[in-house]
Amino acid sequence: MSQSTQHAPQHRAPGVIESDVIVIGGGLVGTAVAYGLTREGADTVVLDQGDDAFRASRGNFGLVWVQGKGHDLPDYSRWTRSSATRWPGFAEALMADSGVDVQLRQPGGFHMCFSDEEMLERQSRLQTLQDALGDYPFQMLDAADLKARLPLIGPTVVGASYTPQDGHVNPLKLLRALHTSAQNKGARFYNGVQVDRLDGSAGEFCVSAGSQRFVAPRVVLAAGLGNPGLARQVGLHAPVAPNRGQVLVSERVRPFLDHPTINVRQTDEGTVQLGDSMEEVGFDDNTSTHVLEAIARRGVATFPLLRDVRLIRAWAALRVMSPDGFPIYQQSATHPGAxxxxxxxxxxxxxxxxxxxxxxxxxxxxxDELGVFAGERFLTDKVFSHAH
Structure with a gap:
């Protein structure tokens, strides 16, 4: 476990807030990193824009999902699986540190196919991953096999893929557990903070937010759609853009679905969530009738019992997407510590x-997996440089 950095005595302006690390962004990404930093013994400050932010965290579908990811970039699959395998212990740690049960259920998940062509494409994708990674268990289930596992599946579903690491959580409880755990371990959260400037010219990082000043030798940019402008100030490239996803939620119904699927999951409380849409509509986070209708139709085709279930809520949220859909992880070469x-x-x-x-x-x-995720991959002359 790393020890907290001892700050060298310096003449600070009154009110400057010092720490070992500043995390800019208080959503799922920022608070997960912040919680990890407190576990490392770091004095951590989290700057959160608050409810005015386009927060993907509160609109998340809640899946812990492995299958099919990274078929054209195996290191992403490795990274995803490394997280999924750590999730049971992670959920236990959050429960111990916060008292919040994030409702992790990890029984494996299904991706439904509605045509023979979809089945063939799905098998090819997963076989490619298995060939690249070796240890990549999956099953292809025909309609009869699937109905034996999920008796209420619809007749237009011709089959499905299944992988055993997939699961789901309650994303709102996860966000609360991360906040509470990090705070209980000493992290300081500052809400309603709009970062104006990030200066790393003095061998440390000074974050200006209105009249507030925060100083630390390390800074983590986890501000989602706010990252592009922040990254430029410390020699990093993070060209992310919004991608809208929409979700429908039903009334509570009797338990019928013990496994998550890519587009339908039943929560511990009995409600059913339906989703899996992707739209490039800029910063518009409103719902749209035609997309919600398509989500509902696919949900009913998957599980016909949903035809008679009342829908009670719908929302949209903006994903944080890079041009190739994969993460961006990097330390700045010009500003080490960022x-x-x-x-x-x-x-x-x-x-x-x-x-x-x-x-x-x-x-x-x-x-090891992160070498391929530098932001320079989106530049014309792809020169990768890592300070690590």
Missing amino acids: FVVTCHSGVTLAAAHALRIAPWVMGGAMP
Whole structure:
């Protein structure tokens, strides 16, 4: 475990707040890293924009999802699986540190297919991953096999893929558990903070937010859609953009679904969530009728019993997407101590962010999988440089 940095005596302006690390961003990504930093013994400050932010965390579908990810970039699959395997212990640690049960259920998950062509494409994708990674268990189930596992499946579903590491959590309870755990271990949260400037010219990082000043030798940029402008100030490249996802929620119904699927999951409380849409609509986080209708139709086709279930709520949220859909993880070569951490799978990757990113920030080795995730891959002349 890393020790807290001892701040050298300096003449500070009154009111300057010092710490070992500043985390900019109080969503799932930032708080997971912050929690991990407190576990490393770091004096951690978290700056959160608050409810005015386009927060993906509160609109998250809640999946801990492995299957199919990274078929064209095996290191992403490795990274995802490394997080999923850590999730049971991570959930226990959060319960111990916060008293909040995040309702992790990890029985494996299903991806439904509605045509023979979809089945073939799905098998090819998962077989590619198994060939690349070796240890990558999956099953392809035909309609009869699937109905034996999920008796209420619809007749238009021709089959499904199944992988055993998939699961789901309550994302709102996860966010609360991360906040509470980090605070209980000493993290200081400052809410309603709009960062105006990030200056790393003096060998440390000074974050200006209105009249407030925060200083630390390390800074983590986990501000989601706010990361591009912050990254530029410390020699990093984080060209992320919004991608809208919409979710429907039903009334409570009797338990019928013990496994999460890519587009339908039943919560511990009995409600059913339906989702899996992707739209490039800029910063518009409103719902749209035609997309919600498509989500509902697919949900009913998957489980016909949902036809008679009342829908009670709908929402939209903006994912944080890089041009290729993969995360951006990097320490600045020009401003060592500045890290960018951005992705769109904040639930799945929360365990890796807390347990593997945080030690790296505190001076440990960069995780082996992360070499391919530098922001320079989006530049025309792809020159990768890592300070680690």
